[in-house]
Amino acid sequence: MAEQHLPERQSPLEPEYHPGSHGNFEHGVDVILSETRPGSILQLAAWPGEEKRLIEIIRKVTGLALPDGAGGGVSSGARAVFGFAPGKFTVVDEAEGLAQAFAGSITPAIGTLTDLSHGRTAIRIAGPKAEWVMAKFFAIDFTLPAFPLGAGRSTNHHDVFAQIQRTGADQFDIYVFRSFARSFWKALCHASEEVGYEVQ
Amino acid sequence: MLITCPYCGPRDVIEFTYQGDGNRERPQPASQNLDAWNAYVYDRLNPAGDHNEIWQHSGGCRAHLRVVRNTVTHEILSTAFARGGHKTEGRS
Numbered sequence: 001m002a003e004q005h006l007p008e009r010q011s012p013l014e015p016e017y018h019p020g021s022h023g024n025f026e027h028g029v030d031v032i033l034s035e036t037r038p039g040s041i042l043q044l045a046a047w048p049g050e051e052k053r054l055i056e057i058i059r060k061v062t063g064l065a066l067p068d069g070a071g072g073g074v075s076s077g078a079r080a081v082f083g084f085a086p087g088k089f090t091v092v093d094e095a096e097g098l099a100q101a102f103a104g105s106i107t108p109a110i111g112t113l114t115d116l117s118h119g120r121t122a123i124r125i126a127g128p129k130a131e132w133v134m135a136k137f138f139a140i141d142f143t144l145p146a147f148p149l150g151a152g153r154s155t156n157h158h159d160v161f162a163q164i165q166r167t168g169a170d171q172f173d174i175y176v177f178r179s180f181a182r183s184f185w186k187a188l189c190h191a192s193e194e195v196g197y198e199v200q
Numbered sequence: 201m202l203i204t205c206p207y208c209g210p211r212d213v214i215e216f217t218y219q220g221d222g223n224r225e226r227p228q229p230a231s232q233n234l235d236a237w238n239a240y241v242y243d244r245l246n247p248a249g250d251h252n253e254i255w256q257h258s259g260g261c262r263a264h265l266r267v268v269r270n271t272v273t274h275e276i277l278s279t280a281f282a283r284g285g286h287k288t289e290g291r292s
Contacts, residue, residue, distance in 0.1 A: 048283070070207045085261035086207050086281070139212045154208065155215065156259040 011035055012121055012181045018199055022189065025196030030129035033188060034200040036122040036173060040098030046087040046111040054089070057105045062091060062098075067150070074150040075167045082152025082165045087111070090152065090163055090175065092122070121181035123188065126171035129195040134172055136191050138162070144169060160184050201274050206281055207261045215259030221245070222252035222266055248272050254282060 011017065013035055021029055046054035055066045064074050064081045066089070073082025078094040091098065099115040106113045125133060131142040137157045141147060144166075152165045160183070163175040176184045189197065201213040221244055227236040245251070253267045264282040269275070 070209075086263055088261075139214075154260045154262075155211070159259075161259070 009037070009118065011037065012178050013123075013185045016182055016186055016189070021196065021198045023193030023196050025198070028196060029127065029198040030195035031125055031127035031133055031192050031197045032200055033185075033192060033197055034124045034126075035185075036124050038092045038094055038122055039096035039117065040091075040093040041116045041120045041122065041175065042091045042099055042102065043114040043116055044089045044091060044102070044106065044111060045114075047109075048087065050110045051087045053110050054087070054106070057102070057110070058089065058091060061101050061105060062093070064091075071151050071153055073152045073165055075165065075173075080150075080165060080167065080173070082150065082163075084152050084154045084163050090165075092173075092175075119178055120175045121178050121185075123174045123176065123181070123185060124167070124171065125174065125188065125192075126168060127197075128170055129192075130170045130172060133188070133191050133195065134164075137188070138164070142172075157184065157187070201276070203255065203257075203265075203267060203276050204279050205257045205260060205263065205265065206279055207263055208257060211257070211260055215257060216265075217256045217258040219254040219256050219264065222254045250277060 059065050062079050071083050080092045083089050102113050134142050138155045140155055147166055160180045165173045167173050202210045203216050204210045224240050251271050253269055255265045255267045257263050266280045266282050268277040
């Protein structure tokens, strides 16, 4: 296969992305905000009854075994996967080209693959006050028993649709539409001011 | 008002979109039974009490749901996926 030359990706957050400490940080920063910029963000969907076959394909291609249950997921540093709707999964990889790795496996009889790598922006919020800041944005339960490690949730903030995965006890990865990402980022920075935040 | 999505769990009503009366039976597209089409388009039970409804979790997993809601108290009595399901136990 010929080497692919993809255009260099620009961050939609760039004009508002200011590394360093901000807000009320005299007593330390309680959340860290960053853009994770994964190379691949895919949406996989199984036709009704084909969910188990799709989960098996995800395991073969990524090495990630999805746990049972709605919104179940797992992350392993470079790669992550979680369910966000019945029979639908978001798969993320630090490297580009994950869509090609799936292309031969997901046949039209099983389901569909949509490459959203250029369509979503991934924002990470981490730190002891991450749950607190997230709870100001989204009307869902962010406590660890209700939102376990690796799990995914679909919700929205002021009509900006968001998929959220818990990738650490006090860390969440948020996937938002690229076109709304800068606005969402600014709101997230404002919401983090009271606890002191650092942009990395 | 909270609606418990079968996939996402309890969520605020703001995440959902009402998609209409769940009691309607759509005639076959080729049907020329004008009474059936008239009933489908216009006839509503409008009960003061439990009511079959179709909602979409448009701000979440986007699944279409069968919901039984009490139109007087706004209590949600049951929710289920609309796909492949039968009518839930509301007034019909």
